[in-house]
Amino acid sequence: VQHREVVTDFADQLHQEFMQPIQLQGRSISTPLSIGIAFTQPGYDHKAEDLLRDAHTAMYRAKALGKARHEVFATGMLTEVLNRLQLESDMRKGMEKSEFSLNYQPIVSLKTGRIAGFEALARWLQDQRRSISPVAFIPVAEETGLIVPLGQWIFEEACTQAQRWQTEFSDANLSMSINLSSRQFAQADLAEQLSQILQKTQVQGKHIKIEITESMVMGDMDAAIDLMLNLKTLNLHLGIDDFGTGYSSLSYLHRFPMDTLKVDRSFVSRMEESSEDYEIVRTIITLGHNLGMDVVAEGVETNSQVKLLRELGCEYGQGYFFARPLTAEAASALLRQNPKW
């Protein structure tokens, strides 16, 4: 090729073609493509396998950046790949050494001002000193498949904690929200796995809320809806996380058997200064209510945000204003204090 644009334009064209839904056994399916592109450098003798490796690296990068896009290889990507490999091997060791734990962040009822439940958030303390954010390790766990054993551990640990709190604070009717990632959600036997853990930990499904994000249900919507309905047979509650940031498939939203909508914290954090963000929050709350869902605002940091959210009829709030994610012990202590906001 004479110009790089020839290749990138072609990639764009491919995306468009593949995003056209095709009909498969009565279902409408679109295929987001991730494309990696590598160019030869002038004056450099490339081996075919090197070019393929670079194209592969660029493709993984495209996947990591959210799929349905193309990336052109750059040398910096190789260091990134090495870092990732290191992270993956550290994670495997970390799982063996029980370096993972869960924190719990209160979700507060804006009607009563009391703690209504918690969200379980994964934590990794490597070698007892370096704490690594889930934003860094969950995607790697996803790509490598480690998310499957890790996710099962997270689910079981959160259920065990939920059961302890059900026993100690039986009047509080606490819920436990647990995040699922797309790879977990794609497992055909997910409902079975979760059902076994519920039995083992003696937790009723109605106390557990599964959080999924919009991007997880892209692609085969009908299959996603089937999976959700499967989970509903266990009486699990379902919630959409980070709402407003992904590919909002509004035409499908009313078909999702969702109980809650979580407004992404980016809108909540700006709702005081920006009238646009305020409008977005207001609209999402109305949308949720019209579809029969409760709404949770995440990332609540100030008292005036709480006031605005209460005015808008938002049911729940979660954020540093109420509490940061806490260890199980600290969360138990908070429950004993029974604070009212």
Ligand code: C2E
């Ligand atoms: P998320 O599910 O949207 O979780 C909320 C994130 O917002 C948490 O970050 C929480 O600590 C943070 N947060 C809560 N209140 C505030 C606030 O007032 N201000 C600000 N600036 N941030 C607040 P965290 O714990 O770092 O988790 C990040 C993401 O990692 C989560 O986003 C979730 O997508 C993922 N994640 C965490 N734990 C798990 C897990 O067990 N499984 C899976 N699949 N994903 C997880």
Ligand code: MG
């Ligand atoms: Mg979440």
Ligand code: MG
């Ligand atoms: Mg969220």
